[in-house]
Amino acid sequence: MAQSSSAQQTxxxxxxxxxxxxxxxxxxxxxxLWMTIPFIIWVIIFKYLPVWGWTxxxxxxxxxxxxxxxxxxxxxxxxxxxxxxxxxxVLRNTLAQSLINLxxxxxxxxxxxxxxxxxxxxxxxRTVQTISYLPHFLSWVVAAALxxxxxxxxGIVNEILMGLxxxxxxxxxxxxxxxxxxILGAAEVWKNVGWNAIVYLAAISMIDQEQYEAAKIDxxxxxxxxxxxxxxxxxxxxxxxxxxxxxxxxxxxxxPQYLLGNGQNVxxxxxxxxxxxxxxxxxxxxxxxTAAGMFKTVISFVFLIAANSISKRLGQGGLY
Amino acid sequence: xxxxxxxxxRTREDKIFDTSNVIFMIILCIxxxxxxxxxxxxxxxxxxxxxxxxxxxxxxxxxxxxxxxxFEKAAIWQAILISVxxxxxxxxxxxxxxxxxxxxIAQPHFMFKRSVAIIFIMTMYFNGGLIPTFLLMRDLxxxxxxxxxxxxxxxxxxxxxxxxxxxxxxxQSIFESAKIDxxxxxxxxFKIVLPLSLPVLATVALFVAxxxxxxxxxxxxxxxxxxxxxxxxxxxMKILQNSSTSSGDAASAFVSSAGGSRESVTPKxxxxxxxxxxxxxxIMVYPFLQKYFVKGMxxxxxx
Numbered sequence: 001m002a003q004s005s006s007a008q009q010t011x012x013x014x015x016x017x018x019x020x021x022x023x024x025x026x027x028x029x030x031x032x033l034w035m036t037i038p039f040i041i042w043v044i045i046f047k048y049l050p051v052w053g054w055t056x057x058x059x060x061x062x063x064x065x066x067x068x069x070x071x072x073x074x075x076x077x078x079x080x081x082x083x084x085x086x087x088x089x090v091l092r093n094t095l096a097q098s099l100i101n102l103x104x105x106x107x108x109x110x111x112x113x114x115x116x117x118x119x120x121x122x123x124x125x126r127t128v129q130t131i132s133y134l135p136h137f138l139s140w141v142v143a144a145a146l147x148x149x150x151x152x153x154x155g156i157v158n159e160i161l162m163g164l165x166x167x168x169x170x171x172x173x174x175x176x177x178x179x180x181x182x183i184l185g186a187a188e189v190w191k192n193v194g195w196n197a198i199v200y201l202a203a204i205s206m207i208d209q210e211q212y213e214a215a216k217i218d219x220x221x222x223x224x225x226x227x228x229x230x231x232x233x234x235x236x237x238x239x240x241x242x243x244x245x246x247x248x249x250x251x252x253x254x255x256p257q258y259l260l261g262n263g264q265n266v267x268x269x270x271x272x273x274x275x276x277x278x279x280x281x282x283x284x285x286x287x288x289x290t291a292a293g294m295f296k297t298v299i300s301f302v303f304l305i306a307a308n309s310i311s312k313r314l315g316q317g318g319l320y
Numbered sequence: 321x322x323x324x325x326x327x328x329x330r331t332r333e334d335k336i337f338d339t340s341n342v343i344f345m346i347i348l349c350i351x352x353x354x355x356x357x358x359x360x361x362x363x364x365x366x367x368x369x370x371x372x373x374x375x376x377x378x379x380x381x382x383x384x385x386x387x388x389x390x391f392e393k394a395a396i397w398q399a400i401l402i403s404v405x406x407x408x409x410x411x412x413x414x415x416x417x418x419x420x421x422x423x424x425i426a427q428p429h430f431m432f433k434r435s436v437a438i439i440f441i442m443t444m445y446f447n448g449g450l451i452p453t454f455l456l457m458r459d460l461x462x463x464x465x466x467x468x469x470x471x472x473x474x475x476x477x478x479x480x481x482x483x484x485x486x487x488x489x490x491x492q493s494i495f496e497s498a499k500i501d502x503x504x505x506x507x508x509x510f511k512i513v514l515p516l517s518l519p520v521l522a523t524v525a526l527f528v529a530x531x532x533x534x535x536x537x538x539x540x541x542x543x544x545x546x547x548x549x550x551x552x553x554x555x556x557m558k559i560l561q562n563s564s565t566s567s568g569d570a571a572s573a574f575v576s577s578a579g580g581s582r583e584s585v586t587p588k589x590x591x592x593x594x595x596x597x598x599x600x601x602x603i604m605v606y607p608f609l610q611k612y613f614v615k616g617m618x619x620x621x622x623x
Contacts, residue, residue: 025431031505035424036436039417039475043439046472050448050456063455112348118341130607131349134356137606139534141557142599145591146355148560154373156358190352198614222337255537259560273450280451281541293449301446 057291077291087275087292093181094271094296098252100185102245108193110238113200114230118222132194140191140255147187147260148174174260180268187256199241200234207233240311247307250300272296356599359592363387367589386593389585395547395555396597403533403551406469410532411525418475418524419517422483423509428492437484444477450541457542466549468542469535479524486520487513523612526605533602552598559591 026033057077059070081087112132119125135143150156151173158170173179207229215225254273261269270278272292280289357377362370363386365379374380390396424430425437447453453472462468490513498508514521536553543549606613 022431029430029505032424032427032430033432035420035505035509036432039421040436040439042417042471042474043443045460046456046474047443047447050452051446053448053452053455056451115341115344118337119345120338124342124345128345128349130610131352133606133610133613134352134603137530137534137602138356138599139536139553141534141536141553141560142595145556145560145595146359148563149359149591150355156354156376194352221331221333259557276450280454286451286455290449290451293451297446297449304445 054290054294056287057294059287061287061290063286073287077288078295080288081292081295089267090270090272090275090292093268094250094252096181097184097257097271098249100181101188101252102249104185104189105192105196106238106242106245108189109196110200110231110234112193113197113204113234114226116197116201117204117230118226129194129197132197134194135191136195138191140259143187143191144256144259147183147190147256151183172264174262175264177265177268180260180265183260184256184269187260199237203234203237204230239314243307243311243314247304248300249303250296356603359595362589362592363596365589367586368584370589370592371586386585386589387597390590390593390597395550396552398548399550399552399555400597402466402549403553405466406535406551407529407532410470410473411529413470414474414476414479414528415521415525418479418483419514419521420509421475422480422487423505423513425480426484426487427495427505440475440477440480454541463542464546464549469532469538472538473528473531476528479527483517483520483524486517490516519612519615522609523615526609526612530602530606552594556591556594556598559587559594563587563591 055067056070058072058074060073060076061070116125116128116132119128138146152158153170153172157173158167161167162170171179173183211229211233212225215229220228250272252271252273254271254277257269257271257274258277261274273296276289276293276296279285279292354377358375361375361377361379364382364384365375365386366381366383367386369381421436421440425433427433448456457463457468457472462471494512494516495508498512503511534553536551536557539549539551539554540557544554
């Protein structure tokens with residue numbers, strides 16, 4: 001009995017010490033606190049506070065009313081979305097566009113990295129790399145202007161295809177919905193392939209050069225060396241990026257879809273983000289737009305956390 | 321870097337491979353550059369002549385008239401001013417704020433090191449979405465103000481991680497000896513860490529600057545009706561949108577509202593010229609700074 005109370009006594013003492021220590025350290029580190037507190041407040045206001053706005057998805061939100069006066073409607077907007085043919089089409093577009101971008105983006109970036117790595121002239125290699133990054137730094141507005149010019153009726157694409165006799169009449173590329181996914185995929189590759197290749201090139205540069213020398217002595221051809229040394233050497237980076245990209249599957253972006261989308265291709269161009277912009281900003285249906293956006297964010301969040309933990313479990317390190 | 325001397329033992333197969341690889345790369349470069357060079361040529365070509373088509377990489381009837389025409393308008397100067405301002409202010413302020421938080425969470429003894437990092441990193445996984453963010457900006461009174469371009473984009477978690485990794489890589493002994501000399505954290509940050517972090521500061525400054533220069537959506541969303549706060553990208557976007565719907569050419573509005581005597585100016589020529597104006601600063605800058613970009617990119621991606 002006495003023993004236990006004295007034990008309790010020491011625990012209390014320790015706690016007090018711990019708390020005092022805490023205060024002491026707090027004081028010691030007050031400069032670091034001052035450096036972070038303003039930005040913690042910033043991040044809470046600008047990044048976390050908007051999540052509160054998700055309540056709108058469960059209301060018939062009217063901007064003129066205060067929060068307590070809003071009418072709560074439960075899952076009405078979500079039910080509407082999933083019975084709405086337009087939204088189901090939007091969902092299909094989002095997934096299709098992302099998948100096409102994912103697959104195309106992956107193979108082209110890996111392929112480009114391998115081929116750039118095989119260039120023997122360093123100056124040429126650097127020039128090629130510099131040129132291949134260029135579109136990445138242009139805005140999507142500029143990129144969309146370029147894409148629509150190239151694809152216009154009198155644009156170079158029609159001219160080349162006509163010249164080769166592959167088509168016998170100019171095609172209005174952006175006016176045919178069925179072409180949109182392909183155009184978007186090609187535009188994304190054009191814009192980002194050089195940039196995306198950087199990571200793979202970095203991975204290739206980590207490969208032990210002796211492996212190549214040994215393979216050469218064994219009489220391995222160029223293609224065999226690529227297949228058996230370069231590609232396996234990139235494997236871990238490929239796996240991590242693949243997993244992370246699958247995590248981003250619903251985050252296909254909205255800029256090219258919005259900027260290249262038009263009345264004729266809307267059935268194929270409109271993805272969730274564009275849908276949110278149209279319903280929210282143009283039609284002022286805040287609740288429905290928020291419900292659509294919230295749906296996307298929640299699914300994405302789950303995907304990303306899963307992707308991150310899988311890639312961590314594989315021992316490759318996640319996003320952080 | 322990877323291949324050093326492979327000149328010895330070059331087989332016939334090697335030669336075929338190398339030649340076709342070089343040819344492929346040249347085609348790739350043309351593919352990358354052509355759309356831009358073509359618009360450059362069109363922008364320097366007489367506008368009514370350009371309609372005839374057949375302009376590829378070089379203007380047929382050279383003129384500066386398209387540029388004169390675009391720069392005649394007061395709106396373009398306003399757009400340039402705002403574009404430059406948001407780039408400079410955004411990069412400067414963003415850099416300082418990001419570096420400060422990065423410094424704090426890079427200190428091994430900082431008690432809230434982990435929690436602060438997590439609070440920021442979480443923002444990479446979710447966002448409130450368009451409408452709630454829009455309403456927040458409205459409630460904060462930022463709509464119709466220049467600061468709506470700067471404040472929401474103050475710190476990006478990605479840049480924060482890049483900077484933290486860099487500062488963590490600095491030798492700890494410098495901090496310790498500075499502390500023994502009685503320097504506080506602010507002093508160490510400004511006098512020691514910032515000067516030592518120039519490479520990573522350059523990288524992040526460039527990321528932010530390119531982001532700011534290329535933004536058009538926040539103008540569209542928050543300030544579309546305010547002429548004084550328009551940017552180059554947004555002006556180009558309006559031209560693009562109107563030419564694609566072809567209902568009442570906006571470029572032609574741009575064309576007709578300009579005063580004075582002139583030869584013909586076409587929407588096509590105006591769009592080409594604006595495309596060049598909106599991208600030239602980036603194109604001029606990025607080749608010189610690419611090593612910083614690449615460094616930041618690999619640092620951020622490979623852990």
